[in-house]
Amino acid sequence: QQLPEVAVVEAPDKEPWRTVQILAELPFFDATVVTEDDVNRQVEYKAQAQRAELARSVGSRDQFLSSMEIVCTVQSALLAPLSRAVQLLAKTNQFNLTTRRHSAAEIEAFASEPDGQALAIRVSDRFGDAGVVGLALVRKQENSCYIDSLLLSCRVIGRGIETSLLAVIAEQAVRSGATRLVGEFIPTNKNAPCENFYPEHGFTLYVPSDEPKSDSVFYEYDLTTSVLTSPKWITLKGNESHELSASTIV
Numbered sequence: 001q002q003l004p005e006v007a008v009v010e011a012p013d014k015e016p017w018r019t020v021q022i023l024a025e026l027p028f029f030d031a032t033v034v035t036e037d038d039v040n041r042q043v044e045y046k047a048q049a050q051r052a053e054l055a056r057s058v059g060s061r062d063q064f065l066s067s068m069e070i071v072c073t074v075q076s077a078l079l080a081p082l083s084r085a086v087q088l089l090a091k092t093n094q095f096n097l098t099t100r101r102h103s104a105a106e107i108e109a110f111a112s113e114p115d116g117q118a119l120a121i122r123v124s125d126r127f128g129d130a131g132v133v134g135l136a137l138v139r140k141q142e143n144s145c146y147i148d149s150l151l152l153s154c155r156v157i158g159r160g161i162e163t164s165l166l167a168v169i170a171e172q173a174v175r176s177g178a179t180r181l182v183g184e185f186i187p188t189n190k191n192a193p194c195e196n197f198y199p200e201h202g203f204t205l206y207v208p209s210d211e212p213k214s215d216s217v218f219y220e221y222d223l224t225t226s227v228l229t230s231p232k233w234i235t236l237k238g239n240e241s242h243e244l245s246a247s248t249i250v
Contacts, residue, residue, distance in 0.1 A: 047128040048155065054127075065159060065233045069126040072164045072230075073237045078111050080120035080132045088120075088135045088151060093190040095162065096151040097183065097197065098216075102137065110148070115140035117172055121165050123156055130156055134165050138173070144180040144220075145173035150197075157193065160231035166201060168238065170221070170228040181221040186214075202226065 007028065011019045023029070051068070058064045077085040086104050093099065102110075111118035117138040123130045133153040139146050147169065152162045173181050183198040199205070203219035221228070230236045 043128060044130055044155070047130070050127045051125075062233075065231070067126075068159070068233070069235075070159060070161070070233060071124050071235045071237065072161055073122045073124075074119055074165070074168045075122065075238075076111055077107050077118035077120040077135060077137075080122075080135075082107060084132045085118070085120055085135050088132070088153070089149065092151045092153060093188070094154045095157050095194045095197075096149075096188075096191050097147070097194055098149055098186045099188055099191060100149050102149065107137065110137045110139065113139070115176070117145075117169070119165065119168060119172075121152075121161065121168075123159075123161055134161060136165055136169055138169055140173070140176050140178055143178055144182050145169070145176065145178040146182045147184065150183070154193075160234055162194075162197065163201065163228075164230040164234050164236050167228045167230045168236070170223060174223050179222070179224050181223055183219045183221070185217045185219070187217070201228065 007026075009022065009026065012022070054067065055064050058067060082104055085107050086102075089100070089102050089107075107118050110116040117136065119136045119138070120132050121134040121136075122132045123134075130153075133156045135149065135151055136147065137149040139148060150162075150165070150169075152165070170181055181203075183203055185195065185198065187195065198219035198221075201221075203221045206218055206220050208218055
């Protein structure tokens with residue numbers, strides 16, 4: 001009564017076994033697109049339980065991460081497939097630097113433009129394949145590469161995967177001739193976990209002279225003085241379309 005916008009489904013008292021049927025007949029859980037990651041979600045839940053058990057059994061975080069045998073594969077967001085990239089942009093809130101909800105057409109634009117990047121990252125480890133869990137959209141302007149969007153599923157936060165994705169972005173920026181990488185953070189009620197992501201990776205705060213007043217916080221990284229690297233416990237692989245060099249692969 002107090003929240004009329006909330007739908008309340010009444011379970012049958014005398015036939016409780018019909019609850020599942022009733023829920024299945026309602027439209028609330030319908031999805032216009034079902035991705036590979038959706039289909040494999042139950043398997044991933046079991047793998048998550050195994051990872052949690054391993055974390056409890058080892059002595060330190062470093063031992064845990066090293067024993068996970070994490071493999072990250074970076075590929076074009078168009079091959080992720082594109083529907084998964086759109087889903088990540090729409091649903092990811094905690095580790096999402098800007099929370100921009102780009103459409104499929106906009107992702108395709110980033111991927112197809114000569115100065116654009118649309119990168120998806122797939123993660124697997126000794127317990128299974130977590131699927132495509134991260135996305136980055138980047139655009140180069142003159143000597144700078146601007147990170148429009150960078151996000152990661154909350155299921156894999158804290159394993160260094162976000163650092164691997166940033167390292168690939170930086171390498172691709174250098175290969176394109178850029179000397180500076182620019183990151184943007186737009187605070188929301190939910191994305192506090194990534195508030196210090198750029199400073200923690202050596203970016204410095206700066207205020208663009210031509211940027212209109214907004215909630216955005218900008219950071220820059222000098223690509224000519226230092227190199228961003230992937231964590232030593234992650235094996236990083238790249239799709240052939242991105243020609244990742246051996247210097248990035250651990």
